[in-house]
Amino acid sequence: MREGPIVVVGGGPAGASAAATLAEAGLPVLLIEQRDQLGGAIHRQPAAGSENHVWRPARHRRNWAALTARLQAAADRIEIRTQSVFLGVDGEGRFLFDDRRNGRVFARCPRAAIIAVGAVETIRPFPGWELPGVMTAGGAQVLLKETGRPPEGPILLAGSGPLLPALAAQLAKAGSPPVVVLERGWPWSAPAALAGLALSWAPMSEAAAYAAVLAANRVPYRCGAAVTQVEPDGTGLKVSIRVGETQEVLHVRHLLIHDGIEPNRTGIPLPDPDADVPVLLAGDGREALGADAAILDGCRAATQVLARLGRADARLSSDERGLQRARDFQANLARALHSEPIVPAPETVICRCEGRRYADLMALAEDASAREIRLMGRFGLGACQGRFCGPMIAALRGAPLPAASPPRWPLRPVSVAALARLTPDETE
Template identity: 45%
Template sequence: MIEPDVIIIGGGPAGLAAATEVARSGYTVELVEQRESLGGAIHRQPIEGVAPINQAAGPKARWQALADAFSAARIPVRHASVFLGVDGDGRVLIENRRTGRVEQLCPKAVILATGAVEKVYPRPGWQMAGVSTAGGLQVMMKETGQAPQGRVLLAGSGPLLIAVAAQMARLGNPPVAIIEAGDPVRRIGPALAMLGHAALLREAAGYLSDIYLRRIPWMRGTQFMAIERDGASLQGVVRRRDGSEQRIAVDRIGLHDGIRPNDFGLPNETTEPTSGPLILRAGDCREALGAFAAKADGRRAGRAVVDILSGSRDRAQLDRAIERARTAQATLAALFAPVHGARPLSSLPDETILCRCEGKTVGDLRNLCDRADRLTGREIKHNGRFAMGACQGRFCAANTAALMAEINPDVPAPKPEDLTGRRWPVRPISIAALTGATSQNTENE
């Protein structure tokens, strides 16, 4: 089997655009996707036997254009395959979940397009059963064609809450309410700036019309404080702009506080010829700019790889598209900025769970940070088991590092990588599969 020139990791909009751009330039390319279908989270396809849910015209058209161009390029796809990393000899390791074996590839370049993950700030009770991310609820709807059952509360901040609420309403079960820390209706400056981003406005207008038609309460300028258990139900504790508190009884809660790059454990970018492959990032795993920017950034990364391999450069138009998306995201951030400012993690009660895998609390971290010999992020992990659980810090490392900085502002602020480190394999893998790794390059056999 002939090795491809370029390997793309991730079948979302950035990965598809990057692969198509590379193929258009004449280099051989393969795409690695951990699922059985393409599209990523934003264009998640339904499971077999389920009809796609009705989506807004904009996202539907963007996905169709991406899928058509990718299909026309006839790019091979390794489905059910997980990227493990690049070893010390420059070999790209892929776990084939169908065969249970690890495969080795030696491409000239790798483009990482692993998307984004949701940010969720810790709150008392957020570890309870029935609490998930709002994005997780959205993915479930796209896969199953059904809204989450029971009384659902969406809380946190950001435009995704509006989109999820509208999709729930279209599927017949609108949320009880949307708790929004910001107040975009009163942010006149950022609202006017959004007039320069017509496509985003059209999509938002469609979602907001569903919310108002179904009379879904949109509680703006409201802080989501805690989650309590009341028999079989959950109670969301919210604090209004005037300081008064209210409890809302529900069955499920979807939290969302923004997105960040899904860069956990990824190898660093390498754009100079070395003994290993070139490594570039594309889309939200490079910079979380949302769905509109992912396609442009995927094309940028694909063109950059081609330019390096061929020695040319022609990316000015793509760079301008990404800068425009960066401006749009900055405007959205200002539009949805919390009215009361970002809630400091140090204000959380000691019993608040910080690391859900290991059950470690805010109080546990405070005790470690109160030592006379200030511990580093790595020492916090080893002494307190923060970022030591099954997720290896994917969900707690950023919050742990931020709280460490608040507790001890007189020392250099730690980074999430100080707790997680950067290494391969990126994902857990059995030793049996790893030791049985085989190369698919048979030219010299």
């Protein structure tokens, strides 16, 4: 087995937890993060030069402070590389990274790797979702966390999931409460699921905090409501919504949409029990269970690496119990917020990178393979390589759109100049 460090890709809660656990066990760790600071999406830090800190629940602040302290305590065994993007694994088994700070690609041959690259936000497309002024709620939250400045003008949040009230509360705390939050699901139709949710104290206390902020700022939260179409309206947007059997129109400056998250698996090497170099997934990139569970899952992945290296750790069983509680919560939440899919109009854009519409997808043969959908339909060939449109296409087809197997690098765009300056594994 190789003698290099354990590579952990992703500096969010799962990656930080995994790196800290491995370093505490005495192993050298290389922690890779594509941003200029650790934190991931949930613990995104203010951008350089910004002193603005977005309001977030105390539990999340405590969790990140504890992870940061663990990383600092084991700093002599953890090498942190920020502004470095995972490009994939080459034919010689080297993990390649684009060091965007120094404009070069570097390689590592690790003893093991933990991939904790988080999740991808999903939406249910509708006509006009690609217009200026429309963005995902997750993207808007990242900008808010980095700059501390909310979008200017009236804001509407729509879609489904717990991110909507969370972001609405943060916008309200930042001085720009949304005009309304539209939740597509109708929780009251699933009383058993609601009863199950009530037993999860930590996430429900967080939800209660968000609800209190929305109530204090008089932000309506409407269930069973969905956006059906968006049109330009001067400097703003004309948003058509359906509430039950009625249609309404709202005029806003920004529409923030969100319909959940999916693990980021596009091009990611999947675990192979027979591989010489163990590769494990962790956090929302393995199973989207939330920020608290990501910390546990990072520890779980690190524990499994230790076991593969002939070490043992008794914390695995307790991590699994916590992860199972998170699974139960997410299952109840999915049942409570379930809503029937809506077939999009033919003119609805599905692949924003290539400008491909639902009519283009329907024009392909019903039994078209994933390769044919990509090459003949030109879906998933743009900059995102199917990370964003892939889940939409899978939902519309009723079958997943698999990526190339095995994944081929580079997974992300990289300059030829950076490739020309590729440096070999410094551990060789």
